[in-house]
Amino acid sequence: MSTAQQVPDILSSEFAANPYPAYRVMRESAPLIWHEATRSYIVSRYEDVERVFKDKAGQFTTDNYDWQIEPVHGKTILQLSGREHAVRRALVAPAFRGSDLQEKFLPVIERNSRELIDTFRHTGSADLVTDYATRFPVNVIADMLGLDKADHPRFHQWYTSVIAFLGNLSGDPQVAADGERTRHEFAEYMLPIIRRRRNELGEDLLSTLCAAEVDGVRMSDEDIKAFCSLLLAAGGETTDKAIASIFANLLMHPDQLAAVREDRSLIPRAFAETLRYTPPVHMIMRQSATEVELSGGTIPAGVTVTCLIGAANRDGERYADPDRFDLFREDLTTTTAFSAAADHLAFALGRHFCVGALLAKAEVETGMNQLLDAMPDVRLAEGFDPVEQGVFTRGPQTLPVRFTPVAG
Numbered sequence: 001m002s003t004a005q006q007v008p009d010i011l012s013s014e015f016a017a018n019p020y021p022a023y024r025v026m027r028e029s030a031p032l033i034w035h036e037a038t039r040s041y042i043v044s045r046y047e048d049v050e051r052v053f054k055d056k057a058g059q060f061t062t063d064n065y066d067w068q069i070e071p072v073h074g075k076t077i078l079q080l081s082g083r084e085h086a087v088r089r090a091l092v093a094p095a096f097r098g099s100d101l102q103e104k105f106l107p108v109i110e111r112n113s114r115e116l117i118d119t120f121r122h123t124g125s126a127d128l129v130t131d132y133a134t135r136f137p138v139n140v141i142a143d144m145l146g147l148d149k150a151d152h153p154r155f156h157q158w159y160t161s162v163i164a165f166l167g168n169l170s171g172d173p174q175v176a177a178d179g180e181r182t183r184h185e186f187a188e189y190m191l192p193i194i195r196r197r198r199n200e201l202g203e204d205l206l207s208t209l210c211a212a213e214v215d216g217v218r219m220s221d222e223d224i225k226a227f228c229s230l231l232l233a234a235g236g237e238t239t240d241k242a243i244a245s246i247f248a249n250l251l252m253h254p255d256q257l258a259a260v261r262e263d264r265s266l267i268p269r270a271f272a273e274t275l276r277y278t279p280p281v282h283m284i285m286r287q288s289a290t291e292v293e294l295s296g297g298t299i300p301a302g303v304t305v306t307c308l309i310g311a312a313n314r315d316g317e318r319y320a321d322p323d324r325f326d327l328f329r330e331d332l333t334t335t336t337a338f339s340a341a342a343d344h345l346a347f348a349l350g351r352h353f354c355v356g357a358l359l360a361k362a363e364v365e366t367g368m369n370q371l372l373d374a375m376p377d378v379r380l381a382e383g384f385d386p387v388e389q390g391v392f393t394r395g396p397q398t399l400p401v402r403f404t405p406v407a408g
Contacts (some may be wrong), residue, residue, distance in 0.1 A: 023311035038169050040304035042310035046318040048294045053349035063287040064304050072162045072179040076220035091212040096359050109366045114140045121374040128399040129244045136250050137239035146204030158182050162233040167392025190225045239360050241280035241395030248386035248396050249325050267368045269329045272337035275346035277325045282310035282394050309345045375403035384403030
């Protein structure tokens with residue numbers, strides 16, 4: 001087993017600037033690292049991260065979320081297991097797939113995307129991060145829940161605080177305090193709305209959650225509040241970065257952008273390859289329930305395991321030429337890329353596979369189509385090169401583009 005001193009530290013500025021060379025070193029020579037600062041074992045190879053996520057032998061739990069997520073969200077579905085997890089997931093999952101998604105929420109997605117594009121389609125320039133990506137998924141979630149989109153600045157502040165808390169690997173006390181304060185502020189905001197909605201059910205997602213029942217089990221006000229908090233943070237941050245990253249990748253590969261522009265059925269392929277090549281979430285943690293043998297050594301029971309998605313998704317043992325963005329690659333299956341059978345790791349795998357994967361797909365497909373219609377000759381601003389930022393989550397912080405306006 002290796003120690004963190006032998007490879008670039010995940011808390012270093014060098015790693016934050018560009019983690020991919022460090023990922024390569026880890027996979028090749030240090031696939032299992034004890035990282036003292038985070039008190040966790042770091043795994044980086046595809047086969048190991050896949051094994052942890054799928055966990056067919058019950059060797060890993062999500063008990064780490066007791067300290068990593070509960071202080072900011074309350075107890076969420078991510079912390080549950082067995083039948084309790086299955087029932088809670090059955091309560092929320094229908095809204096994110098099938099007819100509910102297509103009939104009730106796709107129009108919400110389309111409307112929110114169009115409203116944002118209408119603010120800049122006539123100008124010939126935009127920052128696809130600040131003008132669109134950071135606003136679009138949060139507006140969609142607020143609209144789906146039947147919340148007031150005028151509160152967008154508060155939602156954005158809350159989810160930014162939550163994501164900072166989740167990625168607080170260095171243990172900054174101010175970040176921790178901000179995260180816990182956010183939990184109280186969000187509860188004060190949401191709980192009265194939930195109580196009112198129970199008495200006046202509508203067609204929105206919040207009403208669906210209030211009325212949902214499986215095997216005689218219904219969600220409590222606290223359950224619903226925690227899920228909404230999780231949805232706002234996870235759905236906002238990840239889709240925000242996914243949209244920015246897919247455009248950054250295509251703009252840096254003009255031939256592939258031209259192919260997508262001409263054949264919009266390639267959008268899911270471009271999204272799947274973006275999830276592999278530049279995933280929005282670069283690390284997810286689990287807790288070992290038993291002693292486990294992985295590449296590079298043995299993990300004892302009862303410890304935190306940090307799974308480096310960003311490293312595993314570029315494992316040369318799994319993907320050909322893994323450091324190349326190629327939406328036409330043959331070793332990534334688009335038809336399963338947004339399901340628990342995915343062969344990339346960006347949504348995790350197994351029983352805790354991201355419940356909002358199809359919602360993210362619908363948002364990205366809608367957004368890409370509408371943006372390409374509004375900006376058919378979209379190009380990067382002169383002299384700009386997209387730069388990713390972040391460690392726990394990662395993506396471009398700005399993406400200025402130019403285009404010739406077309407009639408809306």
